[in-house]
Amino acid sequence: MILGDGLIGQMMEPVEFPDHLQSQPSNKDDWATNGMQTRGSARRNLVKTLYLVPEELNAHNQKLKAKYDRMVREEVRCEPYNLAGDYRVLIVSYGTMSRVCRTVIDNFKRDGVEVGMVRPQTLFPFPKQAVYDAASKAGCRAVISVEMSMGQLVEDVELSVKGVAPVHWYGKCGGEVPTPEEVMEAVRKLL
Amino acid sequence: MGKAFHRPEALADVVTHYCPGCTHGVAHRLVAEVIDELGIRGRTVGIAPVGCAVLCYNYFSFDFQEAAHGRAPAMATGIKRVRPDLMVFTYQGDGDLASIGMSEIIHAANRGEKFTTIFINNAVYGMTGGQMAPTTMPGQRTTTSPFGRKVAETGMPVKVAELLSALETPAYIAREALIAPKFINRAKKAIRKAFSYQAADTCFSLVELLSTCPTNWGVTPVDALKWVEEKMLPYYPLGEYKTPEAGRLNPAAGRKHAE
Numbered sequence: 001m002i003l004g005d006g007l008i009g010q011m012m013e014p015v016e017f018p019d020h021l022q023s024q025p026s027n028k029d030d031w032a033t034n035g036m037q038t039r040g041s042a043r044r045n046l047v048k049t050l051y052l053v054p055e056e057l058n059a060h061n062q063k064l065k066a067k068y069d070r071m072v073r074e075e076v077r078c079e080p081y082n083l084a085g086d087y088r089v090l091i092v093s094y095g096t097m098s099r100v101c102r103t104v105i106d107n108f109k110r111d112g113v114e115v116g117m118v119r120p121q122t123l124f125p126f127p128k129q130a131v132y133d134a135a136s137k138a139g140c141r142a143v144i145s146v147e148m149s150m151g152q153l154v155e156d157v158e159l160s161v162k163g164v165a166p167v168h169w170y171g172k173c174g175g176e177v178p179t180p181e182e183v184m185e186a187v188r189k190l191l
Numbered sequence: 192m193g194k195a196f197h198r199p200e201a202l203a204d205v206v207t208h209y210c211p212g213c214t215h216g217v218a219h220r221l222v223a224e225v226i227d228e229l230g231i232r233g234r235t236v237g238i239a240p241v242g243c244a245v246l247c248y249n250y251f252s253f254d255f256q257e258a259a260h261g262r263a264p265a266m267a268t269g270i271k272r273v274r275p276d277l278m279v280f281t282y283q284g285d286g287d288l289a290s291i292g293m294s295e296i297i298h299a300a301n302r303g304e305k306f307t308t309i310f311i312n313n314a315v316y317g318m319t320g321g322q323m324a325p326t327t328m329p330g331q332r333t334t335t336s337p338f339g340r341k342v343a344e345t346g347m348p349v350k351v352a353e354l355l356s357a358l359e360t361p362a363y364i365a366r367e368a369l370i371a372p373k374f375i376n377r378a379k380k381a382i383r384k385a386f387s388y389q390a391a392d393t394c395f396s397l398v399e400l401l402s403t404c405p406t407n408w409g410v411t412p413v414d415a416l417k418w419v420e421e422k423m424l425p426y427y428p429l430g431e432y433k434t435p436e437a438g439r440l441n442p443a444a445g446r447k448h449a450e
């Protein structure tokens with residue numbers, strides 16, 4: 001599932017469509033309900049998630065759990081920004097807001113103040129380890145979740161930081177984009 | 192002597208979980224017979240509802256999918272559009288189709304999606320314990336209308352066949368009842384027509400089947416059949432509401448049910 005950024009949703013530019021788009025029938029014969037005769041098979045395919053027998057449902061849930069665990073191992077994505085230096089504050093921010101935060105970090109750098117950022121690219125699996133590692137770094141005094149929402153991200157950040165540093169929140173919503181100056185003011189209080 | 196009565200190939204050789212006297216089993220059998228007769232089992236895909244018939248795929252012997260509550264028409268739309276050569280049908284109850292899934296079925300019918308819907312109208316939510324459905328009769332006691340359905344508060348029962356036949360696009364809409372051999376024979380003809388129209392690439396077809404739920408109505412199987420005849424038939428007239436040849440019809444006017 002891709003969560004779209006509201007601002008991206010409001011952008012417009014011309015696109016070119018190919019003459020016609022054609023859907024591709026599935027050739028996944030081992031499970032697709034594409035008709036028994038398509039597969040030349042006497043075995044029918046069934047796509048379902050309902051298991052009423054507890055043992056069967058448990059087995060299915062274990063299978064799904066193994067799949068989620070694999071996603072956690074293989075699919076987690078995030079982008080570090082300015083984590084090499086001795087930052088005193090760590091920002092966690094995503095989407096449009098993280099662009100503003102880059103400017104914030106660059107502005108601070110010009111004044112000789114180091115601020116780092118982890119930008120989660122996947123919400124599930126959440127980059128817990130990356131956020132924890134960045135928050136645990138010596139010299140990091142505080143973490144701040146900067147959002148264009150009233151704290152949808154901050155609880156994930158708290159869970160990831162596991163108390164190694166205090167976690168704060170700054171945000172605005174309704175489509176109003178916080179300016180670099182406003183974010184800098186919030187970060188400055190933590191320096 | 193040859194064997195005259197046998198299990199259709201499209202029906203699995205298992206015991207169903209349906210209550211004694213429930214007509215879901217009759218509907219399954221009719222669908223299976225039609226699929227056998229048309230020789231389409233190998234290219235048929237069914238979509239199961241949420242409701243007592245969610246497990247209907249255990250009783251049929253061809254490809255099947257589960258759908259979220261009321262969303263079978265969306266799934267059927269996708270499958271049929273990608274594979275127009277397949278025969279696709281949804282099997283849905285009145286809670287599934289006329290309550291949570293009402294907008295799905297109206298728009299699928301109106302878009303003229305080329306699948307078939309078998310719609311079981313048993314005037315309650317069966318699976319979840321007999322709650323009131325949009326099709327529940329005036330005055331009918333259910334677990335959520337313990338003093339009887341009050342029309343002043345909840346309106347009159349929704350007539351799905353009439354509602355959908357008011358749309359311009361659908362090809363074939365009929366209502367039949369599963370209460371006695373003469374009615375069941377008519378029902379089978381309607382189901383056969385619906386699938387045949389689909390096979391001929393005609394757009395959306397639906398057969399509403401008046402059915403019983405003795406368990407939640409709190410009556411014996413025999414009384415349930417009588418109840419359909421006495422209470423439901425006068426309000427839900429049987430017959431064809433729309434055919435590709437004749438257009439819109441009005442079975443309520445003139446024709447008496449099951450002549």
Ligand SMILES: Cc1ncc(C[n+]2csc(CCOP(=O)(O)OP(=O)(O)O)c2C)c(N)n1
Pocket residue numbers: 240241242243244260283284285286287288291311313315316317318319324404
């Ligand atoms: C999204 C969602 N909402 C509610 C339910 C609970 N539920 C299960 S079956 C059902 C009613 C089904 O009634 P009907 O379609 O009349 O089928 P019947 O059981 O009578 O054959 C409901 C509300 C569900 N499974 N999913």
Ligand code: SF4
Pocket residue numbers: 208209210212213214215243313317318403404405406407
């Ligand atoms: S609860 Fe009603 S609809 Fe469900 S199986 Fe029993 S009789 Fe049939």
